[in-house]
Each structure stands twice: as C-alpha cells, then as structure tokens.
Amino acid sequence: MAFYTAMTDQPRDRTDDSLIALRRILRATELYSRNLAQASGLTPAQLRVLQILASQGGSATPKALAQRMGVAQATVTSLVDKIVSRGMATRMRSEADRRQTNVVLNPSGQEAVIAAPDALQQRYVRAFEKLKDWEQAQLLASLERVAAMLDADDIDAAPVLTTGEIKMGDRLT
C-alpha cells in the first residue's frame, strides 16, 4: 500500500490519506441518509426507490429498479409493496408487454421526494456553491475521476459485480 514511504515530506502515504477521506465521505453520507429518511417517515431504501422513480420521469419497472439499485428483484417487490401501501406509488400493468408492471409515482410520493432532498444535497450543495468557480470545476473533475476509478463497468481482475448475480463462496450462519 505504501509505495513511496521515502518521500519524507508527507507525514503519510497519499494513497492512505485519500482512502481515509473517501471513508469519511462514505460514513458521512451514510449517516445522513439514515437521518433524512427518518425525518421523512421513510426508510432509506424506500426513499431511494422514490428518488429513482422521480428521476425516471415518475415510473419504472421493477426490473429497472432492481438494476439501478443493485438489488434482487424480490427485494424490489417488497419495497414497492410498502411504498404502494402508503399510497406513494401505484402498480400498473404495461399495455405493450403485459408481463411488465410499471411502478408509477403518485403525487404524495413526489411530495415526499421533494420534501426529503437527497442526503447529499442537503449539506453538500450549500458548501459546493460557495466555492470559487475554478474550485468547483476542479472538484467536479476529481469526483468524476474517482467515480470512474470505482465504477463497476470497467472491472478487470476484481470479484464479480454484475448487478444481481453476486455469486461467491459459502455463507456461514
């Protein structure tokens, strides 16, 4: 991990430091999302479904949701159940292909999404928009770079990751 421990100027390895920063980011957002979801009377997972729905123009199929969330279809079914039972969305059979179901966001669901802005947004946006122009550009470039570095698409020698088939060894009790 420490490649150039010799560079005496830096107290710690940059790789380490960047990992630490990344974990801080992760941790902060995780805590926020719990928080926020509670504030809106929804669980994080349910809110995520609503957000995806909203981002897709108000409707999506369970399959699409599952892929988007990196979760099994069965899981989506139960999430949608709960959302539907709260009247925040409705299931509608597709006309074109009747195997498909469209989960459609209701007004009340839209409100929920608006009222509970994304955990990140809440805090991050304020800070981001206070930055100088070039700082914003810089930050954006860096984030996109990191995202690209982590993204599931361009995997080479890493464990499987294709959404929905997580394979892999034994699973003890």
Add this chain to the structure above:
Amino acid sequence: MAFYTAMTDQPRDRTDDSLIALRRILRATELYSRNLAQASGLTPAQLRVLQILASQGGSATPKALAQRMGVAQATVTSLVDKIVSRGMATRMRSEADRRQTNVVLNPSGQEAVIAAPDALQQRYVRAFEKLKDWEQAQLLASLERVAAMLDADDIDAAPVLTTGEIKMGDRLT
C-alpha cells in the same frame, strides 16, 4: 440548485454533476462492500466490526464500536455475538471497570480482515497508484475537501448527526 444555467457551454449544472459523481462513488462502494463481505463469508456489518477492531489495536468496547459505527449498542451486541460465535473475537470483562467488556480480535479474525481488504482498497488503490504525482495530490486535496464539506463536525443548520443519537420525528410502520 442550478445557479448559472445561463453558462451555455456546460451541458449541465456542475452542482448536479458533482452530486451524480458522488452517488456513483457511493453506489460503487456499496456494491463492492457487499460483494467483498460475502467473499470472506462475513456480512458487511460484521466485517466492519472486525475492521474497526483491527484499527484499534485489536480490541474495543461495544460502546466504542457503536459510536464508531453510528449504530445502537444493541446492534453491536448482536453483531459481536455472531463474530464471537465464529471464533473471530472474544469477549473479555474489563478488569478496571467490570461493567465494560472488551471485544478482542482473535487470530482468525485478523486473518479475515487481512484476507478481505476494504472494499475501497481493493479497487481504488490500484487505480490511484497509477496516476501521476500531481494528479494524486490533486485528487487527495479534492477528496479531503469534500470530506470536510460533508463531515458531521462543522454542521450549522443541518439535522442532528452526533453519532449515536439520531433523534428526529416519527417513524411510520
């Protein structure tokens, strides 16, 4: 959110884009951690406990763990139960204060931590170390900046976040 929609050069708002990048990062790491934990025969939460233990010199109290993880003590109890039942850690009453219990990492637990390097590490480190020197420095600075922007410490008007007391309104069924 869109402050300078007028700047026609950019297809989208930088704030939006950076949020999207951030979500990609989050999503990628979330998927990875599931994956990785499974590969090691542990669940993500259990692995997190082991990692924290390791980072604390091999032992910590449930209370400390709970705080570190942003989770209730009862939750830690059940996580520790499972870890202990797999022989990866041991509970030991504290001599000084017998109300306290120390959760101590066993050799087998240490192995697990080493064998299952952090979800981020796995992938990120490889990519990071391929970057040019100035790129690394740049990225690190950006990440730390974002982390600072999100961190719980310097909150002003945002929802509570002090680890362990997540307060906040009603929680529907």
Add this chain to the structure above:
DNA sequence: AAGTTTCGTTCGCCTTTCTAAGTATAGTAC
C-alpha cells in the same frame, strides 16, 4: 403447438437495526 425465455410475485430464510426493558457494576449522597 410445444418449448423457452422473461417478468414479476410469493415464500421461507437470514441479517441488521431499532426500542424498551432488564442486569450488573460503579459512583454519590445521606
């Protein structure tokens, strides 16, 4: 028309997480 694939649901199971209610130990006050 029979077989195959795809989509979604149902079922049974496990894990995480919470709150509320205990139990034991430590500290403090009288």
Add this chain to the structure above:
DNA sequence: GTACTATACTTAGAAAGGCGAACGAAACTT
C-alpha cells in the same frame, strides 16, 4: 453502609432489507 443514580451491556421482540428458489403469466421461437 444503605440507597439512589448513572453507566455498560444484554435480552427480547419487532420491523425492515436482502437473498435464492419456485411459480404463474405473458411473450418469443421453432
């Protein structure tokens, strides 16, 4: 020293997220 209070942890019970396997229905293929 006995009684209160605070702290550290566990237990118990419930809800939620998540999975794979099995299933019914609709759409393709041959």
